[in-house]
Amino acid sequence: MGPSDERWLDEEAGPLVRPYAMTRGRTRHTRADFDLIAIIACTDATPDERAALGPEHEAILEVTRQPLSVAEISSYVDLPLGVVRVLLGDLLDQELITVRKPAPVTDLPGERVLKEVIDGIQGL
Amino acid sequence: MVSKVSNPSDPHGGPPLAIKILIAGGFGVGKTTLVGAVSEIRPLRTEEMLTQESVGVDDMVGVEQKTTTTVAMDFGRITIRDGLVLYLFGTPGQDRFWYMWDELATGALGAVVLADTRRLDACFPSVDYFERRNLPFVIGVNCFDGADRYAPEEVSAALDLDAGVPVILGDARKKESGKRVLIALVEHVLDSMLRQRGTDLSMATY
Ligand SMILES: Nc1nc2c(ncn2[C@@H]2O[C@H](COP(=O)(O)OP(=O)(O)OP(=O)(O)O)[C@@H](O)[C@H]2O)c(=O)[nH]1
Ligand SMILES: [Mg+2]
Numbered sequence: 664m665g666p667s668d669e670r671w672l673d674e675e676a677g678p679l680v681r682p683y684a685m686t687r688g689r690t691r692h693t694r695a696d697f698d699l700i701a702i703i704a705c706t707d708a709t710p711d712e713r714a715a716l717g718p719e720h721e722a723i724l725e726v727t728r729q730p731l732s733v734a735e736i737s738s739y740v741d742l743p744l745g746v747v748r749v750l751l752g753d754l755l756d757q758e759l760i761t762v763r764k765p766a767p768v769t770d771l772p773g774e775r776v777l778k779e780v781i782d783g784i785q786g787l
Numbered sequence: 788m789v790s791k792v793s794n795p796s797d798p799h800g801g802p803p804l805a806i807k808i809l810i811a812g813g814f815g816v817g818k819t820t821l822v823g824a825v826s827e828i829r830p831l832r833t834e835e836m837l838t839q840e841s842v843g844v845d846d847m848v849g850v851e852q853k854t855t856t857t858v859a860m861d862f863g864r865i866t867i868r869d870g871l872v873l874y875l876f877g878t879p880g881q882d883r884f885w886y887m888w889d890e891l892a893t894g895a896l897g898a899v900v901l902a903d904t905r906r907l908d909a910c911f912p913s914v915d916y917f918e919r920r921n922l923p924f925v926i927g928v929n930c931f932d933g934a935d936r937y938a939p940e941e942v943s944a945a946l947d948l949d950a951g952v953p954v955i956l957g958d959a960r961k962k963e964s965g966k967r968v969l970i971a972l973v974e975h976v977l978d979s980m981l982r983q984r985g986t987d988l989s990m991a992t993y
Pocket of ligand 2: 818819820861877
């Protein structure tokens with residue numbers, strides 16, 4: 664029984680069921696780690712052979728070659744947010760992605776940035 | 788599809804800023820339409836699967852049931868410049884997804900509450916919610932064809948808004964209209980910020 668057998672079984676379970684099933688008994692990254700607008704970028708690290716990344720992991724790595732928000736990733740790979748967050752947790756564990764969290768809630772953008780935003784919208 | 792997405796941040800530049808604005812309001816009031824009118828990308832859709840105790844929701848006395856619901860959120864993006872991106876999130880239109888709102892509202896700059904004068908009460912829950920959370924918001928009156936026209940002051944009075952909460956009349960389908968309401972919101976946030984600073988105002992730097 665090699666790892667490839669396990670993987671085959673995994674895939675048979677279907678793309679939606681598996682990520683949820685995989686989370687059982689594991690440490691989960693919290694929701695706060697993957698805010699809707701946190702920016703995810705894939706790193707150049709090579710995936711661990713034994714990690715058996717699924718096609719959904721691969722899909723996320725593919726779309727995050729350009730840094731992308733969590734919400735956008737969910738939309739592009741067409742998986743619910745909850746599933747995407749689990750998959751991102753896997754990728755983060757293996758340092759295959761970096762996460763840039765949005766500024767803390769207490770740290771509202773300053774006057775200069777807000778004026779920039781107003782000008783930016785004006786120019787649309 | 789993916790390849791057309793412009794880079795929302797420079798991984799090697801300064802810290803990118805992502806600003807979140809919520810588009811709220813009752814069911815079918817024009818939230819998705821507004822997001823689409825101003826977004827540089829067609830509105831995207833993300834879903835969250837929620838498991839909830841459905842007690843109370845369906846009035847089944849004493850029957851505890853867990854159901855899984857899918858809540859869809861639309862969102863769009865406006866790139867102000869490299870490293871400064873605005874995300875617009877349309878909130879789920881149904882009240883029973885309130886707790887989804889908490890995640891959306893966390894860290895948000897503010898909200899646009901869309902209102903339809905033919906059924907103003909549909910936006911009461913949104914107004915209450917943002918007032919309670921102390922999140923700055925503006926009212927965007929989506930003037931549907933055939934709806935009676937009201938002056939902003941009338942809408943303001945009918946919604947019992949605090950003085951200073953802007954009411955903007957518009958058409959969610961029109962880009963210029965969407966721009967106006969978003970600008971009104973950011974200006975409102977700026978105003979509140981400056982007012983809080985009070986006497987430091989004259990020394991404000993930028
Ligand atoms: N005449 C008119 N129709 C509008 C206007 N804004 C939106 N609509 C139409 O109203 C319908 C509902 O608009 P949506 O943008 O889907 O509303 P929503 O708030 O996203 O709806 P939910 O997400 O289902 O709550 C669509 O068919 C729009 O084309 C408007 O200003 N005038
Ligand atoms: Mg909608």
